[in-house]
Amino acid sequence: MGESARQPQEPQNQEELYRYLLDRVTNMETRNLELREQLRQIESDKRYIETQKIRYEREVRKLKSEIEQLRSPPLVIGTITDIVDSNRVIIRSSAGPRFLVRSSLCIDPEKLKPGVRVTLNQQSLAVVDILPESFDSQVYGMEVVETPEESYADIGGLGAQITEIKEAVELPMKKPELFEKIGIDPPKGVLLHGPPGTGKTLLARAVAHETNAYFLRVVGSELVQKYIGEGARLVRELFELAKKNSPTIIFIDEIDAVGASRTEATTSGDREVQRTLMQLLAGMDGFERRGDVKIIGATNRIDILDPALLRPGRFDRIIEIPLPDLSGRLGILKVHSKGMNIDADVNLSEIAGLTEGKNGADLRAICMEAGMFAIRKEHDTVTRNDFLNAIEKISLDFDRNKYPGSFGAMFA
DSSP states (O other): HHHHHHHOOOOOOOHHHHHHHHHHHHHHHHHHHHHHHHHHHHHHHHHHHHHHHHHHHHHHHHHHHHHHHHHHHOOOEEEEEOOOOOSSSEEEETTSSSEEEBBTTTGGGGGGOTEEEEEETTTTOEEEEEOOOOOOHHHTTTTTTTTSOOOOOOOSSEEEHHHHHHIIIHHHHOHHHHHHTTOOOOOOOEEEEEESSHHHHHHHHHHHHHHSSEEEEEEEEGOOOTTTHHHHHHHHHHHHHHHHSSSSSEEEETTTHHBBBBOOOOHHHHHHHHHHHHHHHHHHHHSSSOEEEEEEEEOGGGGGGGGHHHSTTTTTTTEEOOOOOOHHHHHHHHHHHTSSSTTTOOHHHHHTTTOOOOOHHHHHHHHHHHHHHHHTTSSSSBOOHHHHHHHHHHHHHHOOGGOOTTTTTTOO
């Protein structure tokens, strides 16, 4: 009796049978959809797991490779001094002695040249790889990475000088075919000389802004080193880096620090400066051509420079940057006052006439001091009296007539 009660009752008529079968079909379709959804989810999880597996396998191989590299013995650094044949070279190791060793078959024999740095196996001292050229970190510090913001429009009163430096520096880089057509070599170097504050360095910054060439800036005193040969090596690496990244412009500021006339040296320091100068002369116009490398020098003591430095071939154009005349001072004042809120009663031509003997730096200081006077008086604009007070203040702060014999003096 109990077993018969647990069994589902069979449909008694055709209508109940139809409903029973319809419910079974609906339940089976629902179950089928659920199983399909589970299958899609499982397949998605499978693809994700396979992707993760591939990524982890790649990472494992990378870590194994790095472990192998860390476990490998260190390599000795050496320099090739001579080539015996395509498979044997003479090297000087970092420890000092020289060895005749073989090179790896994976290295192109044409790349094996005297002076090239290579890595050597620690046991057999065989050449394993070629190292890239290395330069002194001080040379890399001379590279101008960020282009200066100054342009030729920010320089007033030097129209003729700007034209000359454009012809000597920019034109050979932008239109070399003009010189080939005429049949002449373009100028190799330009020397800017003149009193302090007349805009020599500003002109070089404008050149760096206007050209797309590789630009190196160095102060003459940076080339003077303490130990024998260090200054010459620095100059040599400077020209090698410039030649490697040509077209290049090298700007040597205060070149008189290293280019003074050679006399009978009395101290080791004087002899080292002269060695550096001779290396500089050889780099500028020596036995080897320096390629598309232009040199711009700047000094306010051209009278003490060595004659060998001034000859054509090293500095083909010597451009004087003089104290500005009336029109030049007016142009400089317009440049420095274009962003100032100037009162209508200010006549820049009158201000330029009152600044006789002032250089560009003085005129910039006058504009700045005029603005300071306006701020002190809480004015909204810079008036004529502010400019007059600024001229008087600059003249009192630094009067060149008070120091008649100090300018241009050389100190040891």
